[in-house]
Amino acid sequence: MRLDLVTDSIGTDRSESGISVTNEAPLLPRVAQGEPTAVAECLERYKNLVWSLARRRCPDIESAEDAVQDIFLKLWRIADRFDASIASETTFVAMIARRSLIDLSRKKSWNSKTNSAIELDSLSAGEMEADKRAELNDEAAKAAAMLEQLPEQQRKVIRLSIYDGLSHACIAETTGLSLGTVKTNIRRGMIKLRKSLFSDDEVLRNSSLTQGELQ
């Protein structure tokens, strides 16, 4: 199959600012059928997202290039597992990419960014520009709204973990918080957002660990 021949037929799906548009019809069910146009469209739609995730986790361009190839191969293999009733396709793609990058990071023993690489002053981030939020998919928009409601310290710690890929120990070193406080902040934030984004909280209700954290 010559995918390079079908790319020209794909209209750009990016806005003038180069920002990928979300909330479009899912492509993965068509990818699972091996439809050439869908495969090329899928690459076009998610290439910048996957590349950006890889660039934040990988120590250099070469590693990021290997990582994105690995991620897309995984995505094509499990395309039939995407279920639009559970999450949006963009969130699913980000999940597969993150899972792969975390595994790779562990296997290659990549170190987290050092303290100096993290601009603590810029960590009020998580405060999204309202005009950009409209372009996020449903879960990401909800997550952005929820993140803004979290206490600043909690949001900062979650950002360092989720976005910057720092280990809990490195976050403790960077922020001056104790390791226990870092873990508690991440746990509470994750549980709040998990509960908000995905309705089935039966499992969480059954856990003594989360008692008092869901109210």
Place this chain on the structure above:
Amino acid sequence: MSSARPQDDDRLHELLIQKPTSGLTEAEQQEFERLVSNPKYRDEAQRFELTAAAMSLAFFNSQYEEMPREIHHRLLIAAGNFFGHK
């Protein structure tokens, strides 16, 4: 519940949250596999992974780095090879 002891459930939830944030060591992954035998916990593991993914998208705020054209081109070739052999 998949595990008989409450402390196992607490440990499982610790691992459920650690998995999509900082990841698990090989030993932790084995422990996780042992604790997560109940299918509903498998679903829960995915929900936490999706939550982390949604947070990640929120932090990016739709501002992604452009993938270099040559890498995109190589991916197209890789896709052609992959689906050509299916």
